[in-house]
Amino acid sequence: MRNKMVKLLVALVATVSLTNAQEKFKPNWDSLKKHKPAPEWFADAKLGVYFHWGVYNVPANGNEWYGRFMYEKDRRKNWGKDIYDYHTKTYGRDIDYHDFIPQWKAEKFSAKRWVDMFENMGAKFIGTIAEHHDGFSLWKSEVNPWNSFDKGPGIDVVKEIGQEVKKRDLKFMTTFHHGFHMHFYPKKENSFLRPLSMHAATYKDPEVPQDEEYRILYGNTTYKEECDIWLGKLNEVIESSCPDYIWMDFAQGYIKEDYRLQFLANYFNKAKELNKDVVVNTKGTFFPTNLAVVNVERATMEDITDEVWVTDFQLGSSWGYNKDKRTAVDPQKMIKILAEVISKNGVMILAAAPMAEGVIPVEQAETMKEIGAWLQLYGEGVYSTRPFVEFGQGPTELKRNPEDEWNDYGAIKAGLYDLNAKDIRYTKKDKNVYAIQLGWPGSKKEIALETFAGKAKDLKIKSISVLGSKERIKWKKTADGLVVTSPKKKPAKGDAAIVYRIKLR
Structure with a gap:
């Protein structure tokens, strides 16, 4: 009788294991749509925070697109058009973007101090930028030699912030903006075949370095290489950290569909292995909304939506720190906007803009402190709530x-x-x-x-x-x-x- 029971249990375990194996997400939309876009923890959280921090914080002028605009000599749009002349007058045309990397020391960085500040603001999920459009990764990467552990500050930012967040009853997020990397730096005319973009800049003789040593950083790569690196970077962070939320910026649609499918399958399967309910968003149409949360930038919706959505606002004058505009958003206004967002089934993310040395400007710190003070008193009407019959x-x-x-x-x-x-x-x-x-x-x-x-x-x-x-x-x-x-x-x-x-x- 005992032997029969043992055999039965073994068979049951084998059946469950086989079922779990069969239920793995596959890299196709029919399989992936079984993923629930917004788990309960995300709908409950209401407020999150991350930060833009990178090589662009060294010049700290204009915004986080400095590495692009410093090479765009004939930029017509007002946004960033002064950066080319600023760079020329301040540093000269013989200083390139990669020359700022050794100057990024981050000598005052403390993951604990930052996460304390974010938690005290009332954020229920906290994270870091993983990589912006500039192609410089903020973790120890084997895929990308241009990363913050091997160059610059010598810090695995994703790891340090992630470890600090996970010590608390909070969720961890990383943000990826690297779908646009292939178009970020100006290119030589007719040099690299890739999807068309209204945001691309091409020149007969671009000033961006063309040396082999800098090829991966500046995106002088084939389209396949760019897609391979895009997926490889995501896989590294999924394996090492498996964030609760991978936030995706615009332009991921430039990446071939089969790579996007494989990313989602890898992420959802790793989360399933760890018994985690994870979130990914779409900003545009690169992921379907039956598996990804809709993200709108610095905006709201017309009315209450059936599905949870997310929006993000900057704490400083721009997403990245600008030393010439030491301002922060009005905390009272952000509290009002938070109420507006959650009344329509939304979640708000705030983005801090630290200085290169690893200090969050006092203006932003004060704004976060004031938001946290209000939420400490009135969070009952915010956290774990749902929309009413009208917004x-x-x-x-x-x-x-x-x-x-x-x-x-x-x-x-x-x-x-x-x-x-x-x-x-x-x-x-x-x-x-x-x-x-x-x-x-x-x-x-x-x-x-x-x-x-x-x-x-x-x-x-x-x-x-x-x-x-x-x-x-x-x-x-x-x-x-x-x-x-x-x-x-x-x-x-x-x-x-x-x-x-x-x-x-």
Whole structure:
């Protein structure tokens, strides 16, 4: 009897193992679409953060596209057009982008200090850029000799940030922007066959170094080589770190489809092996939305979406640190935009811009501190919530800017920074509805929550309070909606937003 039981158990284990093996993701869309785009942890998180840090932080002028624009002498678009002249006057034409690499020391970098700062801001997933368009990897790479461990600072940034994040109850992300690498640096006319791009720059005699030594860095490669390196880099990070979220920038569609399929299969299978629920996004159409979360840049959606989506905003004046524009976003405005995003089923990512030496500018640090202070008090109405029957109300008009050249990767932007105390955004969790008023309206001011005369009119209300206030809140149901009266005394950090907790029966 015992032998029969042992044989039965062995057979069962073999069957389960065979089933698991058969259920591996294959590099085709039918197989990959079985992956759930947004796991619960991602829908719960609401706020994440990463940073742009790299060789471009050494000149720290303009933005993170410095390595491109320093060679683009006839750039017509306003964005980055002054960088060529700046580089010429400051460094001279005999200094190339790779000459900045030994100057990137990162001598003050501390993964612990950065992750502490991000966690205190209230981020539930934290990460690092893995590689920007410039082709310089921020991990110890066998595929790419141009990496931050073997050159420059001598640091495996992905590993150090990842280890620090994983010590805490947080999720880890990496961002990849390298799909555009093949078009990032100006090319010699008719030199390399690859997909056409409106963002490509070609010259009869480009100033970008053509030496064999720098071929991989500057993308003077065949199309197949570029695709092979693209996939090889992703595979290295998947094997060494398997991030919970691999964020993808625009232009991954330049990579051949079979390589993109293989990346997704490799990532999803590694995650399955580790029993992790992972996220990947699409910015454009390079991945289908039935397996990837939609990303829009510095934007929102028109209304509540069926699926979770994600947007990203910069903390500084640009994605990469600019020493000539030492500014940071207004934390109160970012809190209002966060409420707008989550009310429509979105998740927000903020991007820090550290200095080359490894210091996050005080302006950005203060913004993160203020956001964290508000979330510490009112996070109940943010984390693990879901959209209500309507996203909200208010006079501020949010719309698409037809002049935005990045419209393909964004949505509604105009008006976001104008949200104010006349605007309301809703979330819900369990038996609670949260009405987030986007600013302090003043003492004892009434506002009618109109959805309670419409889609939510049949809901029975048990009580209403304001988070962070001990005052009894006056309320009444009318034909115009649920009329609530603000507290006499402004709650702490209430200039950014106040949160009404509406308990349902």
